[in-house]
Amino acid sequence: MRIVFMGTPDFAVPALQALRKAGHDIAAVYTQPPRPAGRGMDLRKSPVHEAAESAGLEVRVPESLKSEAEQKRFAELEADAAVVVAYGLILPKPVLAATKQGIFNIHASLLPRWRGAAPxxxxxxxxxxETGVAIMRVTEGLDAGPVCLVERMQIGPDMTAGELHDALAARGAGAMVKALAALQDGTLDCQAQNDTDVTYAAKINNKETRIAWTLPAQDVHDHIRGLAPHPGAWFELKQGDRAERVKVLGSVLADGSGVAGTLLDERLTVACGEGAVRLTKVQRAGKKPVTGEAFLRGTSLRKGTVIG
Structure with missing residues (x-):
C-alpha cells in the first residue's frame, strides 16, 4: 500500500521500520520540526526524522496542518492510508478525508481505557x-475512533514506564502491520468504543512527581515505576543548609514499617503510610544513576533519618 507515516518520538520508530520491512511504499514521513535541545540548545531532529532520513524517505516538518496549502500537499500524495504514531499535531478534517482508506493510529492502551497523552x-x-496497544481508525474526537485490532500484555509488578514503553512500541509495530494487511484484503473489522468505560490519561504534571511517603507502599512503588525514567519521581534530600532533589528510578516493595519517610536500614528502605519500599536506583542532580546502597555511602543519612 502507499502509506503516509506521521510520528515523532522513538516510540514511533519501530512502526516506521516495520511498515518498510512489510513492503509498503512510504510516500512521505511527517514529523515535528527540529527543536532546541541539550545544553547548547542546538536544533535536534526527532527520532522519526532521523530514522526516515537514514532510510532515504521524504521528510516533511510543517508547524501545522491547518492551512489549505499544507492540506493540499498532503492530499497530493494520493495515499491509500496514513499511519499516525504519537505525531503531536491535530489532524484537521480535510486531512482525515484525504486518503483512500483512512488514517490509523497506534495507541498504547486498551481503549477506551487511558485515552490521551500519557497512557x-x-x-x-x-x-x-494489564495493558496493550490498540489500532484505531482516527476520527475528530480524542482517541475516540473505532478500534480495529488489540494486542494485550501483562504489566510486571516491578516494570517501569520505560520498559513498558519499549515493549508496547514493538507490539504496536507488529499490530499495525497486521491491521494494514487486513485492510488490504478487506477483512479489517473496526468496532466503536464503549463510551461508558472511558478513562483519560492526562499529561504528567511536574507538580505530581514528588513522592508522598504517607501513601501505602504499593501506591508509592507504582508512582515511582510509572514515572521512571522520565520525568522521574523524586524526594527532597536535606543535608545541613543544602537541599536537593533526588530522582528515584527504581524500587521494590519491602518489609518494614515506621513513620512515613523514615530510613529503616542501610539499603535505602523507606517506611510508607503502610509498609515500605526499597529504593534500588536513584540519581542526584548532575550525577549518574546509582544503587540505593551506593547513594547512601555518599551521604550522611543513617537508619532512623526522616527524608523528604
Missing part, C-alpha cells in the same frame, strides 16, 4: 495489571 505512565501509576 503508559497512567496505567502503571494506577496499578493496572
Amino acid at each position: 503508559i505512565n497512567r496505567a502503571i501509576m494506577a496499578g493496572d495489571a
